[in-house]
Amino acid sequence: MTFTTEKIEPDIAIIRGDEKLNMVTAPELRESVRRSISGGNARIVVDLSAITFMDSSGLGALVGCLKSARQAGGDLRIAAPSKQVTMVLQLSNLDRVLAKFDTPYDAYHD
Amino acid sequence: MTERTLLFRTPPDSVDVVHATLESIWEERGDIDEMDRMMFDTALIELVSNVIQHASSTTTIVCRLDVTADDNALRAVLVDTADPPGIDTGRREMPDEFAESGRGLAFIQALVTVFEYERMEGGNVWTITKDRSPSTS
Numbered sequence: 001m002t003f004t005t006e007k008i009e010p011d012i013a014i015i016r017g018d019e020k021l022n023m024v025t026a027p028e029l030r031e032s033v034r035r036s037i038s039g040g041n042a043r044i045v046v047d048l049s050a051i052t053f054m055d056s057s058g059l060g061a062l063v064g065c066l067k068s069a070r071q072a073g074g075d076l077r078i079a080a081p082s083k084q085v086t087m088v089l090q091l092s093n094l095d096r097v098l099a100k101f102d103t104p105y106d107a108y109h110d
Numbered sequence: 111m112t113e114r115t116l117l118f119r120t121p122p123d124s125v126d127v128v129h130a131t132l133e134s135i136w137e138e139r140g141d142i143d144e145m146d147r148m149m150f151d152t153a154l155i156e157l158v159s160n161v162i163q164h165a166s167s168t169t170t171i172v173c174r175l176d177v178t179a180d181d182n183a184l185r186a187v188l189v190d191t192a193d194p195p196g197i198d199t200g201r202r203e204m205p206d207e208f209a210e211s212g213r214g215l216a217f218i219q220a221l222v223t224v225f226e227y228e229r230m231e232g233g234n235v236w237t238i239t240k241d242r243s244p245s246t247s
Contacts, residue, residue: 022155023162024126060209
């Protein structure tokens with residue numbers, strides 16, 4: 001899987017992946033987020049609509065990316081998680097920490 | 111009862127081979143509740159990922175996975191040829207929200223009914239069983 005990045009406003013980027021966010025693809029997400037932050041886009045929304053499965057490695061990457069984004073003065077929010085992804089977020093209590101939106105374009109309308 | 115047996119090696123195989131096996135079972139067993147399926151999938155992938163990431167051996171590790179689904183439960187038995195893992199499989203607390211690792215075993219315990227580990231001659235035997243939810247139909 002390759003993550004794609006779409007810049008939607010001066011400092012906001014949507015990062016999209018598909019299929020599985022697991023031990024194989026988690027480092028790719030971390031790298032995409034790192035590049036986005038170093039490129040000046042620290043307000044990030046990860047579009048999870050095409051992620052069918054996430055495990056604890058994928059979740060760990062989301063947490064790491066959230067911390068990096070906040071350290072850079074931004075944030076990391078998520079959009080459109082599947083049922084399985086929502087289950088994993090609830091299990092780990094991350095649903096209390098990661099702000100969730102129906103679409104990535106809604107994530108920073110506040 | 112639906113059964114699948116999968117042999118794989120680590121390195122080089124990835125968890126994708128296990129995902130494919132699970133998908134083929136769910137295709138055959140449309141009667142299994144979606145939440146039961148997701149919980150079992152997640153627990154088994156955590157277990158296999160743990161072996162792939164943390165198991166140590168001087169040679170490639172050979173794994174045999176048997177998955178069964180019947181009217182009452184979903185069950186997986188994973189046997190690997192790695193060294194004894196030296197981990198505590200006792201009750202795990204869920205790490206705090208900002209932890210970046212350490213959730214694998216806590217997830218497995220939270221998602222399945224039984225999680226057991228046994229050291230047998232030359233291998234590790236991991237068993238997970240998820241009781242099926244009562245049918246609503």
